[in-house]
Amino acid sequence: MAVFDGVHYVISSSIQAEQRRELSGLLDLNGATSAPPHTHLIALAGSHTQHEHPGSLHVVSGMWVQRSIVLGKLQLEQYYSPDPTMIFSGIVACATDAARSSRPILIGNLSWMFHVDASGTLNNPRDSLLWYPVPRGGIPGLNDCEITVTNYTGTARDYLKKLIQVMGAKFTPSMSQSNKVLVAGYSPSPKTQRAVAWSIPIVNHTWLEDCFIAWK
Structure with a gap:
């Protein structure tokens, strides 16, 4: 037939x-x-x-x-609807290991799917670090490491908070001597002054993103 x-x-x-x-x-x-x-x-x-x-x-x-x-x-x-609101029409989804294929495969996580559903746009999961799946357990050596941020507000602060948590570290809104790293948008600030006094390393957001990309 x-x-x-x-x-x-x-x-x-x-x-x-x-x-x-x-x-x-x-x-x-x-x-x-x-x-x-x-x-x-x-x-x-x-x-x-x-x-x-x-x-x-x-x-x-x-x-x-x-x-x-x-x-x-x-x-x-x-x-296989041509309706533009049916964003995932024609896409075969898999919630576990994908089979080998010669065709390009989009690999994203649940946050990516929520974004696609809310925005109505099928973005590449690689457009945001938070949309791509990561190994379980966080970055070795970073587990439970306390990290805080300063001079980042709104969506930028929320983004860094999620990035810190996804990497396996612990985000703290306030700062204490237990913090291992301070992520600062600029200096000076009360937190950067305390970090200098307590010998806590001060970095910016690109350090976090580089750690995420290298996963170490």
Whole structure:
């Protein structure tokens, strides 16, 4: 049985002519037909309209065609919507070790997924240090190390706090002689003065980011 047996397709005018011919050829070669009554509308992401072809059609993107052929069986249409609000349409997600693949794979963590859902934009997880998975247990030698910050406010302070915690260290809002490092945006400040008096190293945010990238 051919992959697209029983599929009667129509391709939206939103797709460029050359790509329409390519999709039509793939569909026809694998058992589909363009004869009515139509069952599927192949549309370009973000540009199709349901009233373009009225009726109870399955509206899918061109990726549905490609994935069905590659996998050798008809894929569920609901996972290949061209609707721009369906951000993860056509993306196969894995919550554990990913199988080897010659195709580019996005590897992100839960914070990245929450960001994508809230922003409606599929950013690369590498765009932020906090979006990429890290080894469990934190950086060796940094576990329970108390770190505080000064002269960073708002989102910058929140970012550094999360970075410190992800690395396995302990963020402290206030400063004491138990602190091992002070991250300072600029100097002087009451905290930097105490750090000098107590011989506590003073660094800026790039030190934290370099430690995170090197994971040491």
